[in-house]
Amino acid sequence: MTIRPIVRYPDPRLALPAQPVTVFDDALRDLARDLLETMHAAPGIGITASHIGVSLRVVVLDLDPIDGARTYVNPEIIWASPEMIVHQEGSVSMPGVSDEVRRHARVRISYHDVDGNSHPEESEGLRAVCHQHEIDQLNGLFWIQRLSRLKRERLIKRFEKISRG
Template sequence: MPVRTIIRYPDPLLRARCLPVAHFDAPLHQLADDLLDTMRAAPGVGITAAHVGELQRLFVIELTPGDVRVYVNPDITWLSEETADHVEGSVSMPGSTETVRRPATVRFRYQDLRGEIHEEEAEGFFATCIQHEIDQLDGIFWLQRLSRLKRERLVKKWEKTKI
């Protein structure tokens, strides 16, 4: 599977809302495989189709080696009131990280690569990753979850050191 080029911040595609996947076919499976290889090469723990310029509601995560999860057309259905802080970053902004506060637990619905519908609950870092990647599919780059001061400081640093 080829490793695809990851678009870099501040590319406007990172702010675009992804379209629902309608065809659960060989090209979708190939894109999921490419995303996994691209994420591992980056390296990262999650990547969306938007990160490689494909505006489709698809992402892949691998929080522990070998535990690959593919989510198609995901949507959050419930967020806890309890929050948690986790350090986040992006394959589109390598080397830049900051602490983000998000709901500690989420429920979400998604389809697998066959189009079958599933519902799951996630907590902790898993919940953070799900929210982070679904935000990206909705055109919300993770920097938008930071305070203005933290965001400006991080962007300034990124502009000086970007790869």
């Protein structure tokens, strides 16, 4: 396992849609392990391959000490509840800042595991928020684009100030 460098905002690679995974092999399993290690070092609770400059549709979430980390390959939202929730969000690519984002309270996704097996998953609360956040990232939509222009500009200024030290 290797801790990889994280792509920092405003790197243009964060705005590129990731490519579907078509080969389920040891290289994919290595990528998933590297993502987990990199996410823990950041620290974070979710990361995509895009966050380390790899344009593949791979997400790792580590939200529950009992369930442990999960890898989602080619995840897609197939249903979203009409009910919405507001949750504090941030990114390993923009450390030190966060803001409230409005998301669907529940979602159903389809995804593959690292061996290529297909699975559905229904989630609510934090896991549902994370699925939406990371799938947005895979689609080239960085989380701050979900904020109003004013909130986004303030957050970017705050991040630039923090980054300058």
